[in-house]
Amino acid sequence: MARRFASSWPLTVKIPTLVAMLMVAVSVLVSQQVLSRLQATQEKHLQEMGNAYLDGLSSSLIPALLRHDVWEAFDTIDRAKGMYRGLAPAGTIVLDAQAMVLAASDPRAVPTGLSLPANVAARFPPGGGFLAEDDGSRAYLSRDLVFQDRTLGSVYASFDTSHLAAERREVLLTLIASNAFITLILAILGYLVVKRMVRPIRLLSDHLQQSASSDVVPVPAEFQAARGETGRLFRSYGRLVDAVRERGELAQRLADEQRLASLGRLASGMAHEINNPLGGLFNSLDTLKRHGDKPLVRKATIALLERGLGGIRDVVKTALVSYRTGGECRPLQPADLADLRLLMRPETERRAITLNWTSELADSVAVDATKIRQTFLNLLLNACAASPNGSVVLFSARQAGTALVASIDDSGPGLPAEAARFLTSPDEPRSPYEPEAGLGLWLVRRLVAEMSGEMEVETSALGGTRIVLRIPLREQETLSDVA
Known part of the structure; x- marks a missing residue:
């Protein structure tokens, strides 16, 4: 004792x-x-x-x-x-x-x-x-x-x-x-001398503790200019701070690049989705040119043009909403999940992947809709990228008490251990940037952390990975104040 x-x-x-x-x-x-x-x-x-x-x-x-x-x-x-x-x-x-x-x-x-x-x-x-x-x-x-x-x-x-x-x-x-x-005199002198001697160590310890809860902060320049072991210690810490900051900037750039890469893949799918009805639209215009004088033909052709243009509008609208930054922080609506399903359709059709979609949300949910859409979209793209052609991907979303619970299952070989630790451990500093680790993991972890959520990585019944998200609900006033 x-x-x-x-x-x-x-x-x-x-x-x-x-x-x-x-x-x-x-x-x-x-x-x-x-x-x-x-x-x-x-x-x-x-x-x-x-x-x-x-x-x-x-x-x-x-x-x-x-x-x-x-x-x-x-x-x-x-x-x-x-x-x-x-x-x-x-x-x-x-x-x-x-x-x-x-x-x-x-x-x-x-x-x-x-x-x-x-x-x-x-x-x-x-x-x-x-x-x-x-x-x-x-x-x-x-x-x-x-x-x-x-x-x-x-x-x-x-x-x-x-x-x-x-x-x-x-x-x-x-x-x-x-x-x-x-x-007594020697003890007091010893206390004063040791206090002065450990002052640099205490200063460094305070900076390290501050760095654990916020951004790393370098020690003042006058301490780094000191002579002897103390100066070398502070200069080494300064180099460490520079390295950590450079790594953070690199991680941010890589996350942005990954986000743009996923957007590029999505844009490719959108182009395919838009290109499909364009042929029919041109055929409808040609029909109008030839048989526009006939009322029945004209009415049917105009209705076909409206449906085709409406489909193109929905694809563009959902893409813009998914990658819109800033703006109003609104609650999640069931239509948002329907938009996500529409956005994923080109990718699933291209890979012949069956996307089993289960949503039990009948009303709005008090979570940030934009961040949730970006999180779900990145995880769904990862699941499709990890699953082989002709396989199955599962998506499920429901409200459980005061939290939104969602799960995504893939049929792939399983998430690497390093990537799983990165997603589930808030203190894990390393981000898996290897291509096989999946796209947008850093962005996913950041978005989930901003929503005070949690993630769990499990083994799916499909043989691949199952990622479970729990996002706590917020007050409506809080959502409106975030804007």
Whole structure:
């Protein structure tokens, strides 16, 4: 949990935090070494002062031990305590050769003539030497009193070392305060330095995030002119932006060319569709010239001319509506789909393709009619281009709730995987421009995206590809405002 939380921190926080943690670790080690060295120095100094204290006592206590003079021993202890106030002697005990107490600075706790109490003897190191308590409040020192190679007794001394422990605590608090201050200053400096260092990376990251939701934007020229790795990074990003823009312009040009190519194919079919009734029209004119004086012939011929010219007018009208740019954004009518079917007739007749047409639209549908017609026409031309001669193409359109649902099935070998990903994945940047990928796919995806629609690519029951479109319905006010 902590690792996942820390991984979300920015670099401007991670690096100063790491520096602060390292500083704390170093401070702990340094403080421990300083305190250990200070304690060792204090104990060494205390031991030297204690030995000096015992040296002074020894020279004065030996005569009293030789004479077993208790009062002289008491007097020596009292005088020594006054002379070594800086050493802070807490207690002194003198034992004779039989290990009996001769004198003590506190005779009530350690009576004269008795052996040294076990609890008192346990505080001193065995065999003489120096010993300090763990809490630092007391230190103990003992020594045998020897005269002419004869042990006359021993002396035990304890010292108050609480002031030394207090000094170590003050040093510890000073170290903590100074290290905390230095760590805080270094963490702030580290934050400012890292923030300045990652500023170019953050700027580049902001541009990349902006590019993901809109057009790519180059960084300002002053950043690209910077020296070092930052400048090279920005210049590389600038070249990437130029390449992306060039590719977008190329994709737009290719889409326009594909649209014109599909229009050319459609124009060829229109020419065929118009040329068919022209022969009959000329024959009708010839009939009028020869037999125009006959009312029945004239009436029948004029009706034939009207139907032929009306058919040509319908073909031209539907073609113009399909490729009209701009203008009013009107809802889709059932007649629009009938026009599409009429536009596809030359292509299907030329390829002997059976176009099974199913439309359940009985009234207008609140979608952009122009964009829907262009989308359906491109997909139908693709389906016919992918299907072999004499095969079947299916078209179906219906309103399902708040969406227009349409499907187009072909009998071809199937849409390439790259083209399918391009149609169904909004984040797919590559557009399949290969001829076998079909015409107008880029235009189809763009039109569907503009209508907030979705596409699915499936396997058709005919053995080819089935493309399903779902276009959400819009309010009538929205359609009228788009114009």
